[in-house]
Amino acid sequence: MKVLRYGRVAAVIAVGAIALTACGGNSGAGNSTPAGSSSAAVDYSGLSGTITAGGSSAQSNAQTAWTAGFTAQAKNVKINYDKSQGSGGGVTNFTAGSYDFAGSDAYLNADQAAKVQAVCGPGGAVNLPVYLDGVAIVFNLQGVDKLQLSSETVAKIFKQEIKTWDDAAIKADNPGVTLPATAITTVTRSDGSGTTQNFTNYLSQVAPSVWTDPVSNKWPIAGSSAQQGGSGVVNTVKAGNGTIGYADHSAIDTLKSASIKAGDKYVAFSAEGVTKAIEAGVTAAPSEVKGDLSQKIDYTKLTSGDAYPIPLISYDIVCTKFKDAKQAELTKAYIGYIASDQGQKIAAKNAGSAPLPADLAAKIAETLKTVS
Numbered sequence: 001m002k003v004l005r006y007g008r009v010a011a012v013i014a015v016g017a018i019a020l021t022a023c024g025g026n027s028g029a030g031n032s033t034p035a036g037s038s039s040a041a042v043d044y045s046g047l048s049g050t051i052t053a054g055g056s057s058a059q060s061n062a063q064t065a066w067t068a069g070f071t072a073q074a075k076n077v078k079i080n081y082d083k084s085q086g087s088g089g090g091v092t093n094f095t096a097g098s099y100d101f102a103g104s105d106a107y108l109n110a111d112q113a114a115k116v117q118a119v120c121g122p123g124g125a126v127n128l129p130v131y132l133d134g135v136a137i138v139f140n141l142q143g144v145d146k147l148q149l150s151s152e153t154v155a156k157i158f159k160q161e162i163k164t165w166d167d168a169a170i171k172a173d174n175p176g177v178t179l180p181a182t183a184i185t186t187v188t189r190s191d192g193s194g195t196t197q198n199f200t201n202y203l204s205q206v207a208p209s210v211w212t213d214p215v216s217n218k219w220p221i222a223g224s225s226a227q228q229g230g231s232g233v234v235n236t237v238k239a240g241n242g243t244i245g246y247a248d249h250s251a252i253d254t255l256k257s258a259s260i261k262a263g264d265k266y267v268a269f270s271a272e273g274v275t276k277a278i279e280a281g282v283t284a285a286p287s288e289v290k291g292d293l294s295q296k297i298d299y300t301k302l303t304s305g306d307a308y309p310i311p312l313i314s315y316d317i318v319c320t321k322f323k324d325a326k327q328a329e330l331t332k333a334y335i336g337y338i339a340s341d342q343g344q345k346i347a348a349k350n351a352g353s354a355p356l357p358a359d360l361a362a363k364i365a366e367t368l369k370t371v372s
Contacts, residue, residue, distance in 0.1 A: 051330060058133060101316050101331055105194020107294035123290075126293065130338045133311075161210070165181065267309060274312075336368050
């Protein structure tokens with residue numbers, strides 16, 4: 001798959017989405033095959049109503065593209081996805097009954113899963129992994145266009161133990177590169193963020209002697225430049241000099257991102273690298289909810305030199321049973337579209353994401369059949 005980089009979804013998405021309606025089937029083999037189990041186009045023209053959702057800012061570009069593509073076919077459907085909430089706000093609003101589904105870069109924890117029963121009933125909610133991308137370590141340093149970082153160096157930077165760009169650890173990762181004595185400014189999320197949870201989980205697994213802080217959707221260390229949303233991080237890094245932050249790769253626009261060490265190589269982000277990471281380091285997470293598809297990432301296994309070391313799995317979370325049957329069918333249709341060949345191709349084109357493996361897409365389709 002050709003990897004494309006862009007910052008904004010093009011105005012022609014709807015036209016492209018209609019063209020992709022005719023696309024079907026799988027183009028590869030094995031688990032890296034793109035999503036979809038059928039080449040038959042689905043007729044959405046009879047649907048009507050409004051879907052209200054929000055959460056993950058990592059899904060932002062993809063949700064914009066998915067909304068345009070879906071509503072080009074389902075012309076009587078309106079989709080309101082609020083990306084400003086972040087994953088934490090999305091889950092909070094979902095558990096309060098305000099959303100038809102929540103976008104989140106982390107699956108529900110035990111407390112959230114228990115709380116959601118008040119809205120979804122005793123069957124609870126299912127976590128459906130619909131978006132595969134990566135956490136990019138973005139930087140803006142005058143005179144430096146390329147940067148390599150080991151996991152331990154990344155951890156020490158964000159722990160604020162490394163304070164200047166000419167530190168010996170950064171020099172060791174970047175032989176032959178002239179690094180200035182510029183002070184480092186770390187830029188982090190101020191809101192509850194699934195991207196933060198993924199990033200702190202990565203640090204805790206690969207650099208446990210350095211990163212002793214908890215895995216959390218709230219940034220655990222004081223002293224950084226804390227910003228609302230992924231766009232806040234990106235814009236602050238872009239506006240500074242000596243700045244470094246983390247964000248979903250689809251959101252970084254023209255910012256440079258570091259290559260991260262995996263094994264004995266430094267790996268730049270690519271959709272193919274994310275796919276290899278999913279194949280190498282992901283297993284099903286334990287769940288008591290039938291049809292739940294939460295995935296657990298073991299970052300310590302991503303050492304092949306081909307796998308991008310910080311993959312991101314983002315979920316759409318839905319009740320197993322809706323209070324309104326019509327709303328259930330409408331939401332199921334949209335999420336089914338997202339996980340289909342059409343939806344995944346549109347996300348790849350407009351958000352640079354990796355396609356869902358065929359077996360995972362098939363499991364999403366089976367789970368959606370049980371939602372009512």
